[in-house]
Amino acid sequence: METEVWAKFDTEFGAEPPLRPAQVVLADGRRALRRRRVAVGAGAFAAAAVAAVALGQLTGDPTGSVEPADQPSPTPTRTLSSAALAEQKLTAAVPVDTSWQQECGGAAQPTCEAYQEDLTVIGLRPDGVLARVSDDVIVSQRHDIDSGTTSPIYVVEVRSATTNAMWFVVSRNLDGRAVIRRADPSQSQIDFQTFADGLAADHSPSGTPPLSRETSPFGQ
């Protein structure tokens, strides 16, 4: 087809819905940065909490609690310790990949703090391994779905101390690119396991929260 035909393609669209003002778009960008700052702060707090629990384990405190030793409360703290330990194991099974830091901190690049504010906290490394972007990211639940390909679909709950948990669905396309979707459990009427089971069965149970697309933090 002739080149001039395509040169006029912009005129083919007819009446278009109104665009959002650029200042509103700018406000969206600022909000994204603010959300990331909150997440970073929350992550640091969560890391400190997990470290405290871990310290309790290492020093022989079977409760793993940060309570004073003269105030034992065996039953409830054992439950907390068990949950924290399970969370630690899940988190430790997902390595940290900081390769995204090549995109920040240099000359004329954004600071890594600012860059991290809009970074998806979990993703797939090029070798297909599920990875976190920093130690601050805590994995509290996980369900791997066999997708029938070489790469499973990972459904994970990422928790922090001061923010609500987030659900992520991480998979790979046929061309090897990572696909990351995020859901807000506070908008869900089903629990994590039901959510994961629905994905495994390739259907959405009633009450499934909406999923939004995220960009891979590892550049795929």
Place this chain on the structure above:
Amino acid sequence: MGRDQREAAYVEFVAARQAHFRRIAYALCGDWAQADDLLQVALVKLYVAWPRVKRDGREEAYVRRILVRANIDEARRPWHREHLVETLPDRAESPPPDSDHGQLLEAVLRLPLMQRRTVVLRHWLGLSVEETATELGVATGTVKTHSARALERLQVALTKEGS
């Protein structure tokens, strides 16, 4: 460059180019609401990466790439696959054409997804075969095949429309 200057440059770029970007998104997905969603994702990402992208002079390519990848990701979501239903919806298989659209756009929107993406990138936006292949994450031969088939379909469709 201070924050105010950076944001002023960003706002100027968005104001000048977002209509074009939304048309790209619409040509890819065929739905204005979804095109708005794709555009919003792309422009928020652009804001975060603005200093680096602006420095490299890659604003256009950056936004275009996010639009294309977001569109591909959206179409490949497993929960977007077709589902069997007991009763057929009371509507035609293809959505009715928008009377505002030109014939070429209508024909483009009726192309299969990969052919449509190829046509948009290769012929409308003028990317090379290699650049189109990189954007779509496919081989150059695949681009050539989709491109040839798409142009053939468009010729047939436009000939029918004209007769």
